Amino acid sequence: MHRILLILALIMVCSTSWATVDKLPAAKTAPREDPPWADRVGTIKHALAQEDGTVVELDCVHIASRQPFVIYDWYTTGPTLLVDAPLTEDMRPGQVVDVIGTISSTSDGRRIIVCPVIMGYMDGDAGNILVRGGPMTKGTIRATPWPYMIQLY
Numbered sequence: 001m002h003r004i005l006l007i008l009a010l011i012m013v014c015s016t017s018w019a020t021v022d023k024l025p026a027a028k029t030a031p032r033e034d035p036p037w038a039d040r041v042g043t044i045k046h047a048l049a050q051e052d053g054t055v056v057e058l059d060c061v062h063i064a065s066r067q068p069f070v071i072y073d074w075y076t077t078g079p080t081l082l083v084d085a086p087l088t089e090d091m092r093p094g095q096v097v098d099v100i101g102t103i104s105s106t107s108d109g110r111r112i113i114v115c116p117v118i119m120g121y122m123d124g125d126a127g128n129i130l131v132r133g134g135p136m137t138k139g140t141i142r143a144t145p146w147p148y149m150i151q152l153y
Contacts, residue, residue: 034075034076035075035140037140037141038073038075038076038078040140040141040142041057041142042057042058042059042060042142042143043058044061044072044073044080044081045073045078045079047081047103047111047113048081048103048111050103052103052104052105053103053104054102054103055100055101055103056100056101056102056103056113057098057099057100058071058081058098058099058100058113059098059143060073060074060096060098060143061073061074061081061096061097061098062074062094062096062097063087063091063092063093063094063095063097064080066087066093069083069084069085069086069087070082070083071083071097071099071113074096081111081112081113082106082110082111082112082113083099083112083113083116083118084112084113084114084115084116085118085153086153088152088153090120090131090150090152091118091131091152091153092131092132094131094132095130095131095132096121096130097118097120097121097152098118098143099113099116099117099118099119100116100117100119101113101114101115101116101117102114102115116153117151117153118151118152118153119149119150119152120149120150120151120152121146121148121149122148122149122150123148124148129150129152
C-alpha cells in the first residue's frame with residue numbers, strides 16, 4: 001500500500017502537466033447581450049426611443065443614485081435615465097420603483113423623465129416599503145401586476 005502511494009506521489013511531483021494553466025479551456029468573454037424583450041414597453045431602452053413630450057411608464061426599475069436621481073433596468077449595465085425629482089426619505093439607491101412621466105432632453109442631450117410619479121413596492125398586508133431589492137416583476141412581454149404599491153413622489 002505504501003509503495004502505491006509513493007509511486008503516485010512521485011508521478012504527481014515529476015509530472016508538471018497536471019498543474020499547468022495552459023491546459024485549461026480558454027475563457028469565453030463574449031459581450032453580454034440584453035434579453036430579447038429589453039426594448040418592450042416599460043423598459044428604459046423603449047423610453048429612450050420615444051420622442052420628447054411622450055408619456056412613458058417604466059416598471060421595476062432600480063434607483064442608481066441620489067444626486068442626480070438616476071434609474072436603470074436590473075438586467076443590463078446599459079442605458080440609464082435621469083428623473084427630475086428629489087429622492088424622498090422613503091427612496092434609496094438599489095430600491096425597485098415604477099416611474100411614470102414625460103420623456104424629455106436636457107440642454108446637453110441627456111434624456112430625463114419630467115413631471116414623474118414614482119411608485120414604490122410594498123410587502124403586502126404589513127405595509128412596509130421594500131427599500132432593498134424588491135420584487136422582480138418585470139415580465140418579458142408586459143409588467144407583472146403587483147397589488148401592493150405606494151406613491152413615493
